[in-house]
Amino acid sequence: MKDENLLFRPAVRVDLEGIVGMLADDNLGRTRENPELPLERSYEEAFQAIHEDPNNELIVAEADGQLAGVLQLTFLPSITYRGSWRAMIEGVRTASSMRGRGIGRELILHSIRLAEEKGCRLIQLTTDKSRPDAIRFYESLGFSPTHEGMKMRLDKGDGKE
Known part of the structure; x- marks a missing residue:
């Protein structure tokens, strides 16, 4: 279902606090992100x-x-x-107060269109194996688990992924 009041745009600096808040607003995000204000400088540097x-x-x-x-x-x-x-999708989140409206679906479809416009041959993403709902969601959009993803942590500091 397409939300008629939905707009996609590049993020601007004033969005950063809200973006970090969305990233932190789930079980895994709570262990990885720090939405406390002021935001850590690393978020500003990554945004830039x-x-x-x-x-x-x-x-x-x-x-x-x-x-x-x-x-x-x-x-x-x-x-x-x-x-x-190729295109790679990372850091997908929908605000918890707006889930169930098809926003995530439309956001992914928008990204697929951008990848097609760029001439990409494929689009890929990874999702944590502990997120079965996310896996089903991506499969419903046409993604398939054709490869086994592997990651290696380079900062052994806090044990958070």
């Missing part, structure tokens, strides 16, 4: 790096004038697939 990189987009969804969702879309050139581009 994304903003300045032409192959990265931090996209927000607004519904009824409120921040409703976020994701990061990264475009990656690749030698594989005959030198084609």
Whole structure:
């Protein structure tokens, strides 16, 4: 179901506190993010790096004038697939107060359209194995678990992922 009052746009600096708040507002996010104000400088630095990189987009969804969702879309050139581009989706969240309205679905579909416009051959994402609802959601959009994702933590500090 498409929300008629839904708008997608690049994130701007004033969105950052709300974005971090959405990222922290779930079981895994609570262990990884710190939404306390003032925000840690690392959030500001990451926002600036994304903003300045032409192959990265931090996209927000607004519904009824409120921040409703976020994701990061990264475009990656690749030698594989005959030198084609691919897109990677990260950090997908819908504001908890706005879940169930189809906002996340529309945000992902918007990202797929952007990847197609860029000429990407494929779009990929990862989701934590402990999120069965998210896995079902992505599968309902046409994503399939064709690969086994692997990660390695480089900062062994706090044990948070």
